[in-house]
Amino acid sequence: MSDVKKVVLAYSGGLDTSVILKWLQDVYQCEVVTFTADIGQGEELEPAREKAKKFGVKEIYIDDLREEFVRDFVFPMFRANTVYEGEYLLGTSIARPLIAKRLIEIANETNADAISHGATGKGNDQVRFELGAYALNSNIKIIAPWREWDLLSREKLLAYAEKNGIPVEMKHKQGGSPYSMDANLLHISYEGRHLENPAAEAEEDMWRWTVSPERAPDEAEYLEIEYRHGDPISLNGKTLKPHEILAELNRLGGKHGIGRLDLVENRYVGMKSRGCYETPGGTILLKAHRAIESITLDREVAHLKDDLMPRYASMIYNGYWWSPERVTLQTLIDQTQQTVNGWVRLKLYKGNVIVTGRDSKTDSLFDPTIATFEDDAGAYDHRDAGGFIKLNALRMRIAANLRNKK
Amino acid sequence: MSDVKKVVLAYSGGLDTSVILKWLQDVYQCEVVTFTADIGQGEELEPAREKAKKFGVKEIYIDDLREEFVRDFVFPMFRANTVYEGEYLLGTSIARPLIAKRLIEIANETNADAISHGATGKGNDQVRFELGAYALNSNIKIIAPWREWDLLSREKLLAYAEKNGIPVEMKHKQGGSPYSMDANLLHISYEGRHLENPAAEAEEDMWRWTVSPERAPDEAEYLEIEYRHGDPISLNGKTLKPHEILAELNRLGGKHGIGRLDLVENRYVGMKSRGCYETPGGTILLKAHRAIESITLDREVAHLKDDLMPRYASMIYNGYWWSPERVTLQTLIDQTQQTVNGWVRLKLYKGNVIVTGRDSKTDSLFDPTIATFEDDAGAYDHRDAGGFIKLNALRMRIAANLRNKK
C-alpha cells in the first residue's frame, strides 16, 4: 500500500468521507488532496474546507460545477429522452462522470498518483467513478476504502470516528435522514432502511424537495419553455443559464408535487435494489423535450433515437459516460437536435405535467393542410394510400396464399 | 366495380357508415352484410341492427367482442409495456386487427368476396384494417369508400345522406362531439377541429371518460392488482375477467383524472397529426406491469424487452398485428412473462398513478440480504467489484494509453 504518494479524495465533509480522509492518512501514509464540488446538492461547502484543514490537508479544491454539470451532462442526456428501465431519470448516474473528470484533472494538477471516493462496494457509483477515471487516465491508482477496509458496519465506522476525534454529530446520514441519499441539481435519491422492503410504501417524511401532490397548490401553474438545438434556453420568456433553468424548474416542480418515483431497479453489479427519487425539474424537462421533438423531428429519426435510447441509458447508468461508444452515440443524438427549436407550454398541477401546446416557427414539420381531414388540396392523394397498403401487404398475401395451398 | 357480389361492412350504425352502406348498394350493386362489434365503445348496438334492416340488409352480425379484445389483444400488448413514440398507449391501433379478423371470418362464413370500412384515406386505420385483412385472406377485395368516392367534404356527405333518406339527426360525429373520435375498452381518441393547431390547449369539455385532475376526489384511493404470467387477474383480491378488469380500471382511473394524453404523433402514412387520448385503465396497467416486472424479470431480459418495445409498438401502430414479425416477437415477449407473478399496490390521486408496493411470493428476484448496505453475509464479496471494474475498464485504459503516447 505504500506506493501511493498523494491521493485526491472526493470529499463531502460528511462523516463517511471524513473517516476515509483519516483512514487514507493512517493506512496509506500518503498526502490527501480534498475535492468538494457544488453540483447543486444544496449543502454549504465551506465547512468541508474547515474540516479538511483540521485534518492537515494542504491542497483543498472547492468547485462550483453547477453550470458545467447541467450544460455538459444533464442537457446532453435529456436530448435523448433518456430513462433507465422505463422510469429512472439517472439523476445519480449523470453526476458521477463529472466528479471522475475533476478528480483526474486535480490529480494531474497536483501530481497525485491516486484518487479515492466514498462509494460502497455493492453499488453502481464505485463503477461510475472508476470507469470514468480509468477512461481518462489509464495509469491512475484508485483507492476504494469500502472495498478494502474492515469498517463495514455502521458501528465500526462510528467507533473509528470517535477514536480519531471525528465529530459524529449526525448519527444518521445526510441531514438526519435515515436513508442513504444522494443529491444534485437533477435529483435526490433515497435508498436503504424502510425501502429495503419493496412491498412497503415510502414514508411521506422521507421526501425533501417536493411536496406531496396532496399538499401541492390547488391552482395549476402554466409554464413556457423555449428550446434551441434541443436544449432549454428560456423559461416564461426569460433567458437563463442551464443550471438556472434546472434550479427554477426544480422549484416549480417541487412546489407542485412533481417528479417523485418509487422504483426497483437493476444495478450493474448484478442485484436489484429499491430506490426512491425526486426529480422535479427533470420530470418537466422530459415531457417538454418530447413535446418539442414531436413537431420538429422526422419520424424515422425520432424512432431511431427511441430504439437507441435504452442502450444509451444503460451506458450512463453503468458508468460508461467517458467510453467511446457513449461519445459515438452522442454524436448521433446531437446531430438530430439541430432542428429541435421552438417552445412548449406546460401546465403543472398536483404531480401532473401536462403539455398544453407546442410550436416552432422555424422547424415545425406539422403541416395542418396535410393532416386535415376534409381538405384535400393536392399534397396528399387519398388514392395513393391504396397502393401503399397493397405493396406493404404483398409479402403477407403471398404467405397467406401459401398457407391456403397447404 | 361490378365484380363484387357480397361485401361485409364494418358498420357502426352512425351517419358515415350508413352512407357507406347505401353507397355500396348503389355503386357496387352488391349485397351488404353488416358487422357491428361491441369492443367497449359504450354505445348501444341494437340501433345498428334496426338501421341495417331498414337498408334491406339480410345478414346482420352483432358481436360482443369485449373479452376477446382485452384478452387476446390488449393484454398481450401490455406484456411488452408498449407505448408508441414514448407516450401513446395504442388504444385505437390495437382494436383494428380484431375488427379485421372478424370481417374476414364473416366474409368466409357468408361467402362474401369483399369487405369495406369507413376509415378515411389519410389515416392509419385504413392501413390497419387492410393489412390485417390481406394477411388473413390474400384474395379478399377491399372497398375503401373514402378513397374512392367524391363525398369527401362534410357537405357532400350530408347532401347524399339527405337525398337517400338517411337520418342526419346528429350533424356532428359521436354524441354531438365536434371531434373525430374513436372509442373502445382501452381508450377514447380525439382528433380534428380545435386540435389541428398543436399550439392550442385542448378544451376541457372535449374529454368524456375522465374528470380533470382538478375535479377528481381530494382523497386518494389505493388499489391492488394481482398478476399471473404478466396479465392482471384480480383487483383488490377479486378475480375478474380481462375485460371486467379493464372496465373497472377505467372507472377508477376516470374518477381520479388519470390517463389523459395530448400528443403530436407520426402517422404511418407520412404526416404528423395531433391527437388527444383518454386511457385511464391502460395508464394504470402500464405502471403496474412495469412494477411487477421490476421484481420478477431478469435485468437482461427486461432490457431486451425494452430495446425491442419501440419496434413492437410500431408494428402495432402501423397495422402489422397479423404479420409474421409481430407473431414472432410476441413469442419472445410471452416467454418472458412466465415468472411475472405477484401483486402491485397503487395509489390513485388526481391524475397520478403511484406505485406504493410490489411483491411476488414465488418469483421475486429482489434479495434484501444482497441489496442491503451494511450486511455482508457471503453472497456478495465487495472485493469482487474491483476486478469487475478493472476488466470492464481495460479496453478504455488501453485506448487512453494510446492517446497518451500520441
Place this chain on the structure above:
Amino acid sequence: MSDVKKVVLAYSGGLDTSVILKWLQDVYQCEVVTFTADIGQGEELEPAREKAKKFGVKEIYIDDLREEFVRDFVFPMFRANTVYEGEYLLGTSIARPLIAKRLIEIANETNADAISHGATGKGNDQVRFELGAYALNSNIKIIAPWREWDLLSREKLLAYAEKNGIPVEMKHKQGGSPYSMDANLLHISYEGRHLENPAAEAEEDMWRWTVSPERAPDEAEYLEIEYRHGDPISLNGKTLKPHEILAELNRLGGKHGIGRLDLVENRYVGMKSRGCYETPGGTILLKAHRAIESITLDREVAHLKDDLMPRYASMIYNGYWWSPERVTLQTLIDQTQQTVNGWVRLKLYKGNVIVTGRDSKTDSLFDPTIATFEDDAGAYDHRDAGGFIKLNALRMRIAANLRNKK
C-alpha cells in the same frame, strides 16, 4: 398529363430509354432533357449524345460521375461494412441516389418541372429514384413510364420502337445479354430469364467481370491497402483516387474470380427475387475494412456499428439515402472512422480474399503485452477475472437460488 413542360430523363442510350424518350415527347408533348452518366458501367456515352440529338433533344447532359460516386456514396457505405440480408453489397442501390441527385440538379438548372426514368414498376429502383428525388425537391413531378404506359410486354415495346424508327439493333438487353443487367463501378447485377428459377444454377457465360474461380490464375496475388479515416487511399503503396482504387480492385478481383454472388433477396416492394451479382472490388474492400477496424476500433463501438448495420443497409436498399435518418446514422458511422487508419495485406486466390496481416502505426488498440498468455506484467491481473465473473454471474445465481427453493 399536359401540365408537364420539360422533363429530365435518365437516358442510357439503350432501347428502353430511347422508347421512353420518344414516348415522353409524344404523350406528354413536353420538352425532354437527357442525362447520361458515367458511373463506371463500362459503356461509351457519346452514342447516347448522338441518339438524343436525333430525337431533337436540345439539352443533353453527359457527366463523368465516377469519382463522386465512389467518394461520396460507395466509400461512406463501406465504412459501415454494409451488406443487405447478410450478403448483398448493394451495388445497384448505392448508385441510384446519385442519379436522383443529378436529375434534380439538372431539373433546377434547366427549369424542368419533371424527371423521368426507365425503372420498372415491380422493382426497387423506381423507389430509390423517386424517394431520392422527392427528398431533394418536394415539388418535382415524376414520370415513371413503366407504371403508366401499355408497352408492358417486350413485343409491344419492340413494335413501338419499330413504328417510331428507333433502331432495335439489340433485341436483347445490354450487350446481347438475355438478363436484365445493371452495371456501375461497384458491380454488375443480373436478373430474369434462367435466374427466375431459384433452384437452377446460374450459367457460367452470364458473368461479365469475373472469371470463374476455376479459370483464375493458379498463383495467388498479394495486395496491400492503406486506410485513412476508414477509406482506402492507396494500393500497394500507390496513392489513388477513390474511383481509381475501386477500378483497380475490380480488375484484380475479376482476374482472381472474386466477388460472385447468387442470392434470393427481399425487395422493398414486397416480393422475393433472385439476383446474381459481381462485386470484385467491393468484396475485397469489405474484408479489408473489417480487418483494419479489427485493430483500430473499440469493441463496443464496433458492436454498436454491427448492431446498426442491417438497419443502415435497409435504408440504402429501400432508397432512403437522402432521408434524414440515413444522414443521422452516417454521422455516427463517420465519427467512428477517425481512428481507422493503417494497412491491410490480402491474398487473392481463385475466389478467395484472405487477410494475411493488418497494422496501424498510430491507432492500433492491439496490445501484445496484454494479450500474451505467459507474460503477466501488471497491466492485467488474473485475479480480477474472478470478480468480473462473480458480479456478472450474480443475477443468474440469484435466479438459480430461487429455482432451487421452488
Place this chain on the structure above:
Amino acid sequence: MSDVKKVVLAYSGGLDTSVILKWLQDVYQCEVVTFTADIGQGEELEPAREKAKKFGVKEIYIDDLREEFVRDFVFPMFRANTVYEGEYLLGTSIARPLIAKRLIEIANETNADAISHGATGKGNDQVRFELGAYALNSNIKIIAPWREWDLLSREKLLAYAEKNGIPVEMKHKQGGSPYSMDANLLHISYEGRHLENPAAEAEEDMWRWTVSPERAPDEAEYLEIEYRHGDPISLNGKTLKPHEILAELNRLGGKHGIGRLDLVENRYVGMKSRGCYETPGGTILLKAHRAIESITLDREVAHLKDDLMPRYASMIYNGYWWSPERVTLQTLIDQTQQTVNGWVRLKLYKGNVIVTGRDSKTDSLFDPTIATFEDDAGAYDHRDAGGFIKLNALRMRIAANLRNKK
C-alpha cells in the same frame, strides 16, 4: 482453501490439466473427480482414464457428447446465422456451456461441492465455464488454478510436472503444435506464438483440418443439404444424425480448403486477441442456412433476426448461453424456423462455398409469377407502386418544403 471436499475437474489428459489434477490434490487436499468429454476434438479419450487412475482418481467420467453438442448447441446457434464480429463462427464459445452443464451434473451426481477447469485468467473460456456453472448451480464453488497458483510461466509448470512425476512427453501443446489450440466438432482454433503479431501471416503448417485452397482438388464437388425446421437433416439424400452431418461436412470442407479464418477479435475480458480458426463444416452450414432461409422466411422476420444476431452472438461469445436472455432470444429464433424447410445445393471448390440452387416444396415464398418482369397477371399492379412511393416520401417532401421556405 480447506473447505472444498470434492471437485469435478474438466480433464483432457494433457499436461496442463494433469498438473491441475495433482495441484488440486496437493493444495486443496480434496478428492478429484475427472470429466473427459468427446466433443469431436479428435483425440482418444481412454488415455485420460489411465492417467486419472494413476493419480488415484476413483470417479472418472468419460462421455461421448458429440450428438448432444451438435444437436443442442451448434444447430440452435446456426439457426440464427450467428457470427461474432462479422466473421467468427464461435466454435470455441459454443462448446463451453455444454462442458459447464456436464460439470454441474457430475458435481450433483457425485456430491462434489466444487468444479475446476484449465482455462487461463486472460481468456474468455474461464468466463464461459464459470458463468454457465453459476447459472446452473448458484452454490457451486469454482477453482480456477490459473488465477490462483504461481505456475504462470511455462517453465514453472514444467518444473512442477517433473517434480511430481507427470510425464512431460510433449513440451509443446496439442500434438506438438506451438499454438494454443482448441478443437471440437465445429472447429479448431489457434492462438499465440507467431500469431501474436497481427501484421504477420499465419504459417501454412499451422492448419490441421483443411488443406490450403491451393492444394485442394482441381475439380469442384456438388453437395445437397436438406433442411427441416432450420436444421440440416440429410446430405446428398442420406439422412444423418446432427453430429454425423457436421463431421461429413468437415471432411468435405477440409478437403476443399474451406473455412479458414484469420481474425483479430475483442475478448469479453477487455483485450483484443488474434486467432485463427478452421471451421470447414460450419462455413458450409452458414451459407446453406442463409440460402434456405432466403426463400422460406418472411422479409421482416429475416430482418428482425439479422438485427438481433450480433447481440445473440455476443451472448454466446461472452458465456451467457445459460442466461435467461439467451433462452428468451432462442425462443424467438426457434419460432421462426418452423417454415425453414427445403434443400440447398452447393458447390465446393478451392475455398469457395457457392450456392447454386435452393428450393422448398412446402414453404417457398418465392413466387415467380410475381417477380417476373414482363408478366402482369393481377397479383401486382404496377400503379400501386406510385402510391407506395408517394406515401413513403411524404415526410421527406414536407421537410424539403420547410427547407425551401427557409
